[in-house]
Amino acid sequence: MKNLKKITALTLCMVLVFTLFACGKKETTSGEAEPVKWDFCVINSLTHPSSVLCQQFADEVYEKTDGMVQITVRAPGELSYSANDYLTAVGDGSIQVSDVGSNCYGVLDVGAMSVLPYLADNIEDMDKVMNIIQPYLDKELEKFGAKYLFYYTWPAQSIWTGDTPLNSLEDIKGLKIRTSNNELSELVKLWGGTPVSLTGSEVPAGLQTGVVDGVITSAYGLGGAGWDDSLNYGLITDCQIIPDYICVNAEEFESLPQETQDIIMELAAKYQKLMNESMFADEQTWREQLAEEGITINTASDEETAEMKESIQEYWKEWAEKRGGECTEVLDEIIEALGL
Numbered sequence: 652m653k654n655l656k657k658i659t660a661l662t663l664c665m666v667l668v669f670t671l672f673a674c675g676k677k678e679t680t681s682g683e684a685e686p687v688k689w690d691f692c693v694i695n696s697l698t699h700p701s702s703v704l705c706q707q708f709a710d711e712v713y714e715k716t717d718g719m720v721q722i723t724v725r726a727p728g729e730l731s732y733s734a735n736d737y738l739t740a741v742g743d744g745s746i747q748v749s750d751v752g753s754n755c756y757g758v759l760d761v762g763a764m765s766v767l768p769y770l771a772d773n774i775e776d777m778d779k780v781m782n783i784i785q786p787y788l789d790k791e792l793e794k795f796g797a798k799y800l801f802y803y804t805w806p807a808q809s810i811w812t813g814d815t816p817l818n819s820l821e822d823i824k825g826l827k828i829r830t831s832n833n834e835l836s837e838l839v840k841l842w843g844g845t846p847v848s849l850t851g852s853e854v855p856a857g858l859q860t861g862v863v864d865g866v867i868t869s870a871y872g873l874g875g876a877g878w879d880d881s882l883n884y885g886l887i888t889d890c891q892i893i894p895d896y897i898c899v900n901a902e903e904f905e906s907l908p909q910e911t912q913d914i915i916m917e918l919a920a921k922y923q924k925l926m927n928e929s930m931f932a933d934e935q936t937w938r939e940q941l942a943e944e945g946i947t948i949n950t951a952s953d954e955e956t957a958e959m960k961e962s963i964q965e966y967w968k969e970w971a972e973k974r975g976g977e978c979t980e981v982l983d984e985i986i987e988a989l990g991l
Contacts, residue, residue, distance in 0.1 A: 687907065689722045689747035694734045694895070697726045699875075700933060701803065701926065705750070705897075708922045715914045720907070722748060742795030744900050751797075751896040753832060758795075760974045761787035761981050765894050767967050768838040769960045770985065772889040774927050777804055779988050781894065787981060788896070798901040801919040803926035806934030807889035808835070811873055812865035813858050816947065817886035820955050826864040829854055835867050835891060837966050841959070855881055867891075870937035871930070879941055885948040887938070888956070960991060 691709055693702045702724065709722035725746075727733075732740045737749035738758065756763035761784055764770070771777040781802055792799055810817065815826060824843035830836045836846035847863045857863045858881040866878065867890070873879055897919070904912060942948050964986070971978035 684719065686719050686721045687903070689720065689899075689903065690730065691722050691724045691748035691750075692727070692730060692732060692737055692740070692746050693724060693750045694727060694737075694752050697724065700929060701750075701895075702726070704803075704922065704926050704929060708918060711918055711921075712915055715918060716911050719911060720915070738792075738795055738797060738898065741898050741900050742792075742797045744796070744902065746900075747903050748800075748897065748899045751898050753893050753895070756832075759788070759791050760976050760978055762791045762896070763974070764971070764978060764981065764985070766832060766834050766891060767970060768834055768891045769956075769963050770967070771892050771989070772807055772956075774804065774892075774931055776989055777892050777894065777927075780985055783981060783985050783988060787977060792896075792898060793901065796901050797898040798904050800897045800899055800915070801923035802894040802896050803923060804892045804894045804930060806869035806871045806892075806930050808867050808869055808891040808893070809885060809887045809889065810865055810867050811878075811882045811885045811946075813882050813884075815864055815884065817884045818949055820886070820888070820951055820959070822886070823865075827862070829857065829863045829866040831867070832893075834970070838890060838963065839867070841963060841966070851876060854878055858882070869934055870941050871934045874937045874941060879944060879946065883946055885938075885941065885946055887948060887950040890959075964991070 691705060693699075693705050695702050697703075697706070706724045709724050712720050712722055730746065732746065734750075734752055735754050737746070738751045738755040740746045741749040741751070753763075753766060756766065765777070765780055765784060771780050785799065789799055810823060810828065812826065815822060817823070820842055823839070826844045827847050828839045828844045829849045830839055830846045836848075839846040847857070849857050849863065854863070854866060854876070855878060858866070858878070865882070865884075866873070868876075868878075870885070873882065899915075904915070907915075938948060967982055967986075968979070971982040
């Protein structure tokens with residue numbers, strides 16, 4: 652009986668040791684820790700400037716962690732997830748890193764506030780907005796099992812038309828304008844226009860047949876989509892900046908050694924700055940190129956912009972009240988921080 656007890660105790664000890672070992676780092680047969688392998692789903696083709704920079708981020712993570720974190724950047728459709736699925740997929744661990752774009756904002760509250768028109772019209776103001784939003788965004792992402800790494804923005808949105816010259820916001824009255832989100836639709840109504848919902852692939856035909864008179868997008872987006880062949884006028888309004896959030900599976904991230912986590916967060920801060928600078932530089936290049944192609948581009952006056960920022964605040968407050976939670980308090984904090 653004593654021998655049986657000894658054998659049982661020994662067996663339990665062995666099970667405990669094995670369990671502790673299994674819960675620790677994965678190791679190779681030589682005793683070295685195995686590299687962590689992550690998939691990173693982006694929303695654009697791998698040759699798109701944003702995806703190229705995401706690849707550079709992945710490469711530098713590999714280098715700085717001495718190969719211990721290997722990130723493979725995946726093009727849309729390469730894995731069986733659409734961009735609409737990226738947040739839930741990264742949260743449940745189906746993928747480890749993803750580019751969470753505005754198509755996922757419907758399930759966020761404070762995290763979606765950054766797309767409010769005229770809230771921020773330059774990267775410095777967007778940084779202020781994100782500094783206020785981030786603690787709340789962290790909590791919202793945590794519910795999905797995701798962790799925020801960094802954000803990058805698409806260039807500021809402006810308005811472009813085919814046949815109607817644009818000298819001021821007054822010229823938008825009565826026009827049918829394609830918008831890409833509900834917030835911009837409300838802005839078009841405020842301008843006196845009619846918002847129209849079209850997919851990106853429907854825009855060229857819509858412009859040619861008169862279904863829409865114009866579109867709201869950036870010069871960067873306009874040129875990249877090839878819509879410039881159907882447009883002749885532009886009015887720079889910088890009316891909306893749309894950030895994307897680069898997120899990682901929280902459990903995967905927290906399983907890394909603290910030193911490795913710190914390296915990734917340092918690189919996240921670096922690439923947030925780098926990607927935003929790149930996007931806004933590309934926007935300026937595209938504006939110059941479109942002007943050279945013959946598109947007549949004007950800029951909304953400071954007076955018009957100031958008037959819009961004041962008049963649209965009522966919509967901001969309605970938006971925050973409908974979203975509920977802490978949105979109203981956060982919006983007040985943002986308005987104060989931006990001096991609006």
